[in-house]
Amino acid sequence: MIFFIYTLSFFYSRFYGEVKMCCMYIVVFVGK
Known part of the structure; x- marks a missing residue:
């Protein structure tokens, strides 16, 4: 579960950076 949250936050930060x-x-x- 923690790994899932970490991956989700990583993808969110990348998406936010692109935007x-x-x-x-x-x-x-x-x-x-």
């Missing part, structure tokens, strides 16, 4: 990068690119693109 943050996309948002940053959109902000930079629109800011130009």
